[in-house]
Amino acid sequence: MKICYFGTYDKKRPRNRIIIEGLRKNGIEVIECHFSVWGNIEDKSQVRSVLAKLKICFKFIISHIVLSFKYMGTREHDAILVGYMGHFDMFIAKPLAMIRRKRVYFDAFLSLYDTIVFDRKLIKKQNPLSGLLYFIDKTSCRLADKVFLDTNAQINYFAQTFKLKKDKFRRIFIGGDENLFYPKSSAETSEQQEKFFNVLFYGQFTPLHGVRYIIKAAQILAREKDIKFTFIGQGQEYAKMKNMARELGLTNITWLGWIRHEEILDYIAASEVCLGIFGDTEKASRVIPNKAFEIIASKKPLVTGDSQASRELFTDKKDAVFCAMADPESIARSILLLKNDISLRNGVAEKGYELFIQKCSIKKTGEQTLSAILK
16 A cells, blocks of 8 residues: 655654654555645744745745645555645645545644634634634545544544534544654763652643643742752743743753754653643643653653543553643642652553553554554
């Protein structure tokens, strides 16, 4: 079987890399028909200047012209899979597929409407752009023969919000890349570092992550002199969160900013506990973030918010430790629980790793994708 992986998808995003490699590990030939639009832009929502937005729009126009010619010259294949983020690409992928009589699968992964309007609150619902985003989400899904999302909670949201039939959707967990994330002994550390119980957060500092609640948990745990937090990443709320920690006078947080994704494993390995997401947005309850898979692939205990999505994969105090969403005291209690119970900490790490191997590896994600295509 041959699949044409199509669009302006970001090749660096784990979602795309894992699905492509996962399909190949399952014996599928993947032909890439790609045009880069985003370049090195990590957080797409932070493209703010008019000039930058115009450049992106121009690139999209050019991309669809180039992709049309590239696709028509692509060798024979059985179906098209439009990669994440391919909402705009669906508008060209569908007519091209009709010309060559191919089925089109769309890895929607997220809703632009929900992410921009409700989760990140970058524009208000009354803004005309909100209606346009709704139209793009709904139409791009309608154009696809099947739509892939990462949780059943997301599937329920899409079906209800965009008035689409649930049987149009298939769940494919994000999965993790075991080439980059795997059990690794902590590098040699100084005696000073070894005295600390290290808690790691990394992400894009969006409302979904709930960084403010982690900071408040750090404030609660400030009396525990041996607990130290490390924050990796930047994004929408980074400056605001850093100022918040400064105003609270917290000295138990180290801020590292952006580092290369390939370097994060070293920080995971040097940590006793790694954190997931805790935001109070509706989207936060419907998704399992990339890092949750990366953490369990690295055989480290995951602390994350108790949500519909989390319960689709994890079991509390077995392969992860849950705490209430948007609740600093609950986050602090979960960290202390793992600090004081080394047997639980090691058990959660072990079972989390077993879960990754059984359901979330590259090959397993490829199996889910292939099954979704064939059904």
